[in-house]
Amino acid sequence: MRYGLIADIHSNIEAFEAVLAHAQGQGVARLLLLGDLIGYGADPQAVLERCMQLVETQQAVAILGNHDALACGRAPCEMNEDAQMAIDWTRGQLKPRHTQFLLRLPLSYREEHMFCVHASAVEPESWTYVSTGHDAEACLSAAQADWVFSGHVHDPTLYYSGRDEHMFAFRPTENIPVPVPNHRSWLAIVGSCGQPRDRQVGARYAVFDSIQQKLTFFRVPYDHHAAAEKIRAAGLPSRLALYLEGKA
Amino acid sequence: MIATELAPGDVLDGFCVVSRMYAGGMAVIYEVVHEALPGPAVMKVPRLGQGESSAGIVGFEVEQMMLEALAGGPVPMLYAFSDIEREPYLVMEKIEGRALSAEVSRAPWPVEEVLQTGAAIADALAALHEMGAIHLDLKPSNVMMRPQGGVVLIDFGLARHAHLPDLLAEAFQRPMGSAPYIAPEQVLGIRTDLRSDLFALGVMLYEFSTGVLPFGWPQSTSGMxxxxxxxxxxxxxxxxxxxxxxxxIILHCLEVYPARRYANARQIAFDLRHLDQVSVTELGLNTRRVSLSARVRDWIRGSGFEPSQIDAAELVEDHAPIILVVVALGEGDDRQQQALQRDVERVARLTPEARLAFVAVTREPPVLGTSDEATSAPREHIRLLVELRHWASGVQASAARVTHQILEDNDPGEAILNYARTNRVSHILIGAPTESGRRHLSAHVGKVVLAAPCSVTVVRG
Known part of the structure; x- marks a missing residue:
C-alpha cells in the first residue's frame, strides 16, 4: 500500500491541494497528516475543512502539531514572534467545529510497523526538534517501530543507521525512490508541505510504499504567488510570505 | 540446508545449483539455473556465521541497493534477491568472459592492449559516474571483459550512490577497499569523491603497463x-x-590531490584513444622518481588533507565536458568564423574545466595516393592540421586541455557524429550552413543537428 506523508501544511491550501492531486497520481491510498495543519499561512479554515473531510471519510489520519495545539488552546508552547502573531490571528479565524477537531487529534499514531509523530517520539508534547543523529536515535528507540515519520523540521531528512550503529542524516534527492528495508530502522522527516525554509518554492511531501519498502520524496509546484499574496493581504508578517516565494 | 554450503543439485527458492564457482572470505558464489531466468545466473550468498564481520552483511545490502539502482548500467543485471532476514542472497546475470585479474599475471602488456582495455574500463566508469555512483573498490578482479567487448564492473559492496544513503557510514571512517588500489582520500576514510575511482584506474594502468603495483601491497593502514x-x-x-x-596519463590519474587528477573518466578514455593528442609534460618524460611538490606536501601536513566533498547534486553534474568545435577550413565567410571563435570563448569561459576538441573534416585521400608530392596525403594532412591550429589559436580560452584533429571521411556528417559518440562529447559547436551550401561541410550541418548525441549550437555570423 502507498501512504502519502504530509507534514507542516501550515494553512497553505494551495500547497495542500497540489500535494493531494500529486499523491493521487502516485497511487497513494492513504494519507498520514503529520501535524501543524495550521499556523503561519492565511487559509486555516480551508485547510481544516479539507483535513476534516479526509479524516471523516477515512482517507487520512491526522495527528497534532505544536501550532495546532496552541491554536486550539490545548497546550502552551514557546513560539517566535512571527509564529505567535500568526497563531493569534489564526485563533480568530477558527469556528468551534475546527477547535473541536483539533482538540481530538492524537499526539501520535501507530499502524503496523509505522509510527507517526509531529516532532519526536520522545515526549511528543515537548516538541523536541530532531536535528542530529543522536536525536534520531532517541526518537527511534522511543517509537519502537521500523519506520517513523515526522515533520516539525521543515527540510526533508532521512535518518538511518550506518555501519557502527550511529544514525546518519541523508538529504534525499527529489523523485528518487530510496529502499528502506525493515531490517533497519528509518526516521523520515518528510519536509514541509506549506512552508519551505530552504529558499526553494514548492510543496514537499513523501510517498511510502509499504510493499516495496521504498520511500520517495517529492517537491510539487503550486501557485505560491497566490498563497503569499493572501498572507500579505491578511496582514500577517511579510517574512511568512517570503518563505513561500523562496526569498527567506 | 546452509546456504553457504550448497552442493550441485541443491535447490534454494527454486534456484538449482549447477556448481560452486567461488568461495571467499565474505561470500560464496554459485552458478544457478531457474526456468524463469533468461540466461545463466550466479547466486551470491554472504557469509554470516559467528565471527563474520558486520561489514559483510552491510556490504551485501549495499550491493543489492546499487545493482537495483544501476540497472541498465555497466553492471550485471539483478534478477532476484531475498528477504535479508530469512536467507540473504542475490541472483544476478552471469557474465561470460574473464575477470581482468586472470590477465594481470602476464603484464607488462603490449601498449595497444593497455590503451584499449584502459579506455574500455574508463568508458564503464564514465557510465557509472554519470548514473550518480562511485565504485570505490575498483581492481582487476572486479572488472569483467565481455567476450564481445565492453566492460562490466562487479562487486559493489563498498560503492556509493549520490542519491541513496551511505549504509557504510560510520562515526570514524576507516579505510575501506583494496590496499594496492585505493586512493589517498579513501585511506583517510573519505567516500564521496568520484575521482577515487580514477586513481584506482591509474593503479591498474600502471600495473598493466609494468607488471608492478605502484604502491606495493601494504598490509597496514600506515603502509597505505x-x-x-x-x-x-x-x-x-x-x-x-x-x-x-x-x-x-597514468601519473595524472595517480595525483595525490583529487583536484589535480583528471576531472572525469571520459577524459581518460579520450586520452587513451588519442595518445598523439596528449601534451606530454615533465610528468610523462621523467624516468626518475620525483618528490611531490613542496606545495602539496606542506598542504598535506598543514591542513590535514581535506579534498573537496562532492555532494549529491555535484556528483552527477558534468564538470569537465568535452566540447567539439567543428571548423570548416577554407569555407564560410570571415564573419561566421569569428562568430564561432567568440562562441567557443564564451562556452570555455563558462566551463573552465572543459576540454576543447577542434576538429576539421577532409575527404579521404585516394587509395593509391598521388604522384604529386605537394598534395600527397600526409602533406595535406599536416597542412590542414597547421591551418586548424592557426584557427584555434584565434580563440582566447583557458580551457584545461585543447586538442586538434583532422578527420578523413567522405561523409563529414557521419565523421562528426562518430567522433561525438565515441568520445562522449557533450556539446558541439558548428558554423551554420553558408549561402552556397555546396561546400563540403555546409551540407551536413542538418544531419549533425538531427542525430547528435548531445547539444549542438549552430553559430551564424
Missing part, C-alpha cells in the same frame, strides 16, 4: 598512507619503451 607522501616510480623507469604520453 605512504601514498599520501611518496610518488610512485615513473612507469618508464620500469619499462623504457612505454610512450611518455601513456606515463603522462
Amino acid at each position: 598512507r605512504k601514498r599520501l607522501k611518496t610518488a610512485p616510480h615513473p612507469p618508464r623507469a620500469l619499462r623504457a619503451d612505454l610512450p611518455p604520453a601513456l606515463q603522462e
